[in-house]
Amino acid sequence: MLTDHRKHAAKHLVCAVITVSDTRTKETDKSGKKIIDLLINQEHQVHFYEIIPDEGEQIRTTVEKAIDSGKIDAVIVNGGTGISNRDVTIEAIEPLFEKQLPGFGELFRHLSFQYDIGTASILSRAICGVRKHCILFSIPGSTGAVTLAMEKIILPEVGHMVQEIHKDVKHE
Structure with missing residues (x-):
């Protein structure tokens, strides 16, 4: 089901992947690797990949660093979206949005309920928004959640x- 709008969609994006975790390393980051593999399989590029701890200020500055490079079309942050005290990704990212897309989180939770974790989907605080002409996603860090969000x-x-x-940005 390809709408006329999607026929003109950008085909080859430059992306950033940020994993928020107190325990993962580049060797053990299955979710970050999954995101990268799925992006590359769709002929997108990943020019920025970092793993950072569940620290609000570091999350915010890392996201800003990726976006402010001026080379990134989309940032995908995974991890830190739950409800424990250490889960502060949403609190760090949400204030950065110039526009928020609530439908992303709503749809993600619906699909999570339907295909992955059932009623536990209410614990997800996945969000999406726009900052400086860049799309910013924040999704849970489990490999199942990453796969669902990316593929669906x-x-x-x-x-x-x-x-x-x-589409309406004036280039100087």
């Missing part, structure tokens, strides 16, 4: 989203 929502729509963000 992000990969099918991210090119269209980037095209929409840039």
